[in-house]
Amino acid sequence: MRLSKTELILLGVAVLLAAGGVIAPQWLVFLLTMALAKAMVVQGVVMQMRAGLVTFGQGLFFCVGGYAVGMSGHFLNISDLVVLLLIGVGAAVLLAMVLGLLMTRYREIFFAMLSLAFSMILYGVLVKSSALGSTDGFNVKAWTLFGWTPAAGQAPLALFIIIVACSGLLAVLLHRYSRSSAGMMCEAIRENEVRVEYLGQSPRWVLYMNYVAAAAVSALGGGFMALSAGHIDPEMAYWITSGEFVFIALLGGTAHVAAPFIAAILFAVVRTYAIELVPHSWQMILGFTLLAIIVFLPKGLWSLFTGQARRAKA
Amino acid sequence: MSLFAVLIDGTIYASWLFLVAAGLTVIYGVMRILNMAHGSFYAIGAYTAASLVGWYFNNGIGPVWVGYLMMLGCALVAGLIVGLIIERGLLRFMYGRDEVLMVIITYALLLILEDTMKMIWGVNPYFAYQPYAEMGRSALAGLKVSNYDLMLVGVSAVLGLGLWLWLERTNQGKVLRAVIHDREVAMAMGVNVRRMFTLVFVLGTMLGTLAGALTAPAISVVPGIGVEIIVLAFAVVVIGGMGSIEGAAVGALLVGLSRAAAVHYAPEFELFVIYGVMALVLAVRPQGLFGRVLARKI
Numbered sequence: 001m002r003l004s005k006t007e008l009i010l011l012g013v014a015v016l017l018a019a020g021g022v023i024a025p026q027w028l029v030f031l032l033t034m035a036l037a038k039a040m041v042v043q044g045v046v047m048q049m050r051a052g053l054v055t056f057g058q059g060l061f062f063c064v065g066g067y068a069v070g071m072s073g074h075f076l077n078i079s080d081l082v083v084l085l086l087i088g089v090g091a092a093v094l095l096a097m098v099l100g101l102l103m104t105r106y107r108e109i110f111f112a113m114l115s116l117a118f119s120m121i122l123y124g125v126l127v128k129s130s131a132l133g134s135t136d137g138f139n140v141k142a143w144t145l146f147g148w149t150p151a152a153g154q155a156p157l158a159l160f161i162i163i164v165a166c167s168g169l170l171a172v173l174l175h176r177y178s179r180s181s182a183g184m185m186c187e188a189i190r191e192n193e194v195r196v197e198y199l200g201q202s203p204r205w206v207l208y209m210n211y212v213a214a215a216a217v218s219a220l221g222g223g224f225m226a227l228s229a230g231h232i233d234p235e236m237a238y239w240i241t242s243g244e245f246v247f248i249a250l251l252g253g254t255a256h257v258a259a260p261f262i263a264a265i266l267f268a269v270v271r272t273y274a275i276e277l278v279p280h281s282w283q284m285i286l287g288f289t290l291l292a293i294i295v296f297l298p299k300g301l302w303s304l305f306t307g308q309a310r311r312a313k314a
Numbered sequence: 315m316s317l318f319a320v321l322i323d324g325t326i327y328a329s330w331l332f333l334v335a336a337g338l339t340v341i342y343g344v345m346r347i348l349n350m351a352h353g354s355f356y357a358i359g360a361y362t363a364a365s366l367v368g369w370y371f372n373n374g375i376g377p378v379w380v381g382y383l384m385m386l387g388c389a390l391v392a393g394l395i396v397g398l399i400i401e402r403g404l405l406r407f408m409y410g411r412d413e414v415l416m417v418i419i420t421y422a423l424l425l426i427l428e429d430t431m432k433m434i435w436g437v438n439p440y441f442a443y444q445p446y447a448e449m450g451r452s453a454l455a456g457l458k459v460s461n462y463d464l465m466l467v468g469v470s471a472v473l474g475l476g477l478w479l480w481l482e483r484t485n486q487g488k489v490l491r492a493v494i495h496d497r498e499v500a501m502a503m504g505v506n507v508r509r510m511f512t513l514v515f516v517l518g519t520m521l522g523t524l525a526g527a528l529t530a531p532a533i534s535v536v537p538g539i540g541v542e543i544i545v546l547a548f549a550v551v552v553i554g555g556m557g558s559i560e561g562a563a564v565g566a567l568l569v570g571l572s573r574a575a576a577v578h579y580a581p582e583f584e585l586f587v588i589y590g591v592m593a594l595v596l597a598v599r600p601q602g603l604f605g606r607v608l609a610r611k612i
């Protein structure tokens with residue numbers, strides 16, 4: 001496997017980030033872990049945005065990933081991190097394979113509404129299931145890795161290094177995907193779906209695969225979130241959570257695979273300080289930022305690096 | 315007996331849902347804006363009414379009926395002001411953009427309005443139970459039902475009928491339907507579409523604040539009530555077909571009755587039922603029960 005320059009840079013940054021985690025204070029390590037977990041979900045949103053679909057329900061797969069990890073720990077007594085994450089991703093993929101059959105028939109606002117409806121259904125079910133702690137959710141058991149149990153202080157750093165490694169690999173994979181024929185097809189569908197059909201391709205099939213893949217990526221983020229926060233609750237499927245993912249996706253833009261990661265980290269850092277300094281104006285800051293991005297930077301913060309800020313129109 | 319209770323509960327809940335969803339569907343029908351900030355309009359109405367009416371009754375200022383008038387009046391004024399500011403100050407610069415982008419823009423508005431309300435009214439709950447309590451209860455075939463809830467059913471019916479008559483039987487309504495049907499042709503025929511947009515947006519906002527004000531006596535007004543109801547309102551509007559008044563009425567009845575049935579027979583499915591119905595209708599008829607099918611354009 002030969003790596004291009006961009007891919008080498010992505011992996012290099014991941015190695016640097018992991019090394020930085022060793023000397024960084026614990027709160028920063030924790031914050032970055034959460035940010036990267038969210039960034040994975042945002043990658044799922046961005047994958048669909050590249051195909052012209054805005055989902056207001058990616059929290060569904062975020063939640064499924066998280067709950068699958070938490071429940072496997074509780075009811076099946078599985079503690080191995082890799083197995084747990086695989087179960088989370090597998091559960092989301094199965095669900096997406098079923099829902100995808102329906103979702104791929106819809107575009108634009110109907111897609112947004114239907115994805116919202118499905119995630120709210122899960123929210124409604126979880127809120128009412130007392131066995132899973134209703135609105136409070138439940139605590140996730142501590143994880144192990146191939147028989148190794150991290151000591152009390154080690155777990156956050158170890159998890160950070162694992163998630164950085166996963167993010168690096170994911171970034172390379174998604175970078176390749178966006179340049180593969182399937183990835184290119186997604187952009188063609190966004191531009192003009194009917195023409196793609198005339199070219200003899202099936203937009204539904206492309207979108208279906210894209211939907212399932214996006215669900216898998218988002219569920220991985222949900223799994224990591226459950227393991228790092230050590231707690232899961234139905235809020236993960238609430239529409240405000242999904243709205244946050246859309247926000248981060250727009251903040252970064254869809255132009256480059258690194259954009260969601262940068263945007264998610266920026267979001268987490270700014271949020272930490274904003275909630276500290278102006279607790280009741282945090283949402284307002286978000287709102288004005290969102291409007292500013294839509295008006296001035298329709299291609300997201302990434303366009304600042306490429307100089308397309310002025311020329312590009314959404 | 316139980317079935318009767320479901321019917322009564324369902325009708326009351328449905329009329330409340332219709333009040334909440336009416337403004338949303340009117341705005342979408344004419345402007346093609348799925349307004350996420352509608353929940354905030356509802357909350358603004360609830361806060362305005364709760365703070366003013368609570369103050370009025372707690373100080374025993376005047377007769378009871380003035381309190382009711384005040385409740386309605388302040389909601390309408392608040393809606394007028396907020397609607398005008400938002401339409402003139404922001405939305406008119408955004409017309410012509412993608413529908414999904416408009417959803418995100420109104421989502422930004424929702425975030426801004428949520429915090430604005432916290433700044434104005436703080437985070438403590440407001441109560442204005444007096445209008446609810448003053449009306450008392452009556453017995454319907456052995457069921458104790460609050461008169462205020464029954465009044466809501468009446469208000470909702472009158473409002474729905476009024477909106478329908480306005481759209482179907484007046485000249486202005488005819489012009490509006492022309493805009494709904496084809497914006498560009500309407501514009502070519504000399505309709506001032508921009509003025510229609512302002513009118514409709516302010517009307518939709520006022521319907522939202524009115525719904526909030528009418529709900530305020532029955533609940534404790536706290537931050538986040540707007541965020542909670544917006545997805546409910548979406549469900550109602552989507553089921554009926556976005557932009558259709560009679561659709562919203564049918565959607566409200568469908569959701570209201572199924573929720574009441576769920577609450578009585580299987581309480582753990584309360585929320586599931588609402589979004590389940592929404593997903594089911596979308597899956598079978600994505601344009602909603604009363605929506606029009608649009609041809610694909612290249």
